[in-house]
Amino acid sequence: MDKIHLSKLITDFKVVLYLVLIWLVSILFIKFVKDRIIGGLKESKGEHVYQLVDKILTYSIYTVAIILTLNALGVNIASLIAALGLFSVAVGFAAQTSISNLISGIFLLIDAPFQIGDAVDIGGTTGVVLSIDLLSTKLRTFDNIFIRIPNETVLKANIKNFAKFEIRRIEVIVGISYDDDIQKAKEVILNFIKESPLFLAEPDPMVMVQELADSSVNLKVWVWTRRTDFLKAKDALVHGIKDELDKNGITIPFPQIVVHQAK
Numbered sequence: 001m002d003k004i005h006l007s008k009l010i011t012d013f014k015v016v017l018y019l020v021l022i023w024l025v026s027i028l029f030i031k032f033v034k035d036r037i038i039g040g041l042k043e044s045k046g047e048h049v050y051q052l053v054d055k056i057l058t059y060s061i062y063t064v065a066i067i068l069t070l071n072a073l074g075v076n077i078a079s080l081i082a083a084l085g086l087f088s089v090a091v092g093f094a095a096q097t098s099i100s101n102l103i104s105g106i107f108l109l110i111d112a113p114f115q116i117g118d119a120v121d122i123g124g125t126t127g128v129v130l131s132i133d134l135l136s137t138k139l140r141t142f143d144n145i146f147i148r149i150p151n152e153t154v155l156k157a158n159i160k161n162f163a164k165f166e167i168r169r170i171e172v173i174v175g176i177s178y179d180d181d182i183q184k185a186k187e188v189i190l191n192f193i194k195e196s197p198l199f200l201a202e203p204d205p206m207v208m209v210q211e212l213a214d215s216s217v218n219l220k221v222w223v224w225t226r227r228t229d230f231l232k233a234k235d236a237l238v239h240g241i242k243d244e245l246d247k248n249g250i251t252i253p254f255p256q257i258v259v260h261q262a263k
Contacts, residue, residue, distance in 0.1 A: 018072050026065040030058055051116070055134060097152070101135040104151035108132060114161045122149060123157030163227060167200060170223050170234050174241055175216030177251040182209060182217060185250050192244045193223050198233040200224040216253050 038053050109132070114120045118129050120139070125147060127139035137154050139147045149157075162168070176185045186207045193205045203224050210220040221241065225233035245252060 019069055022065050022068050022072070026061050030061055033057060051131060051133075097150075098135060101151040104155040105132070105134050105136075107155055108137070108151055113159045114163075118161055118163040120162065121158075121160035122154055123159075125149065162230075166227055167224050168227050168230050169203075170221075170225060170230070170237055172221040172223075172234075172237055172241065173210065174219045174221060174245075175213065175252055176219065176245070177253045178217060180217075180250045182219075184248065185219065185245065188244050188248050188250065189219070189221060189241055192240050193221075193237070196236065196240065198225055198229055198236050200226070 034054060034057075038050065038057065114129055116129050116131060120127070120129060122137070122139070125139065125141075127141040127145075127147060130138040130140050130146075132138075132151075134151075136148045136150050139149065141147060174185075174189070176182070189207050190205060193199045194201070199205060200223075205221070205223040207219055207221050210218045212218075221237070223233075223237060242252065
């Protein structure tokens with residue numbers, strides 16, 4: 001083997017070794033930063049902040065690794081960057097939406113109206129938050145449909161977070177007959193609520209007359225429950241009120257229309 005071939009072989013080996021070191025250091029550095037630097041973000045700031053910072057960090061380090069790789073392979077980085085600069089001007093207008101979504105994602109990160117795992121309503125779309133990414137927020141609806149919403153749309157929408165607070169209020173309208181004792185009906189309903197472990201004693205449950213309707217006296221029932229028990233408590237409340245009113249001879253009337261025939 002002549003000296004020229006040997007020298008080329010050594011050079012190629014150095015390049016390969018350099019490339020291996022670039023990617024090995026990049027992977028180890030990402031792992032180190034995740035474990036030692038940003039790992040605490042998951043508990044202190046939430047899963048969504050951790051994921052977003054993790055993606056920005058990973059993309060940035062891999063970008064640097066790719067540039068170093070191209071440079072090691074003899075690619076003229078300056079010329080490539082200039083070409084990309086001209087190309088970026090051409091596609092700049094097409095990227096406006098992406099940039100807007102990216103900026104909106106940063107504002108969502110700062111404002112933090114919800115976290116991963118929260119049940120939310122975003123502009124009329126209801127579901128559980130799966131992820132908050134750089135460009136979009138992803139939900140799984142309660143009937144198991146995947147939905148992707150651009151971050152710009154999320155930022156502009158009305159957001160309801162059903163998981164923000166630990167307790168929630170249930171409201172139920174109950175109609176009783178005009179012939180029944182209103183005070184007795186209130187006592188029956190309140191006694192049932194106080195005896196059930198699903199409902200909270202504080203804040204106080206309330207039963208009040210809402211209106212004198214055409215066929216019934218309508219009572220509004222307010223009761224508080226733990227967020228995790230909301231659906232079960234609402235079902236138990238409606239079912240229990242019906243049973244207790246029946247047991248105490250209080251009628252829940254159906255709509256009636258009285259027709260008078262002229263003689």
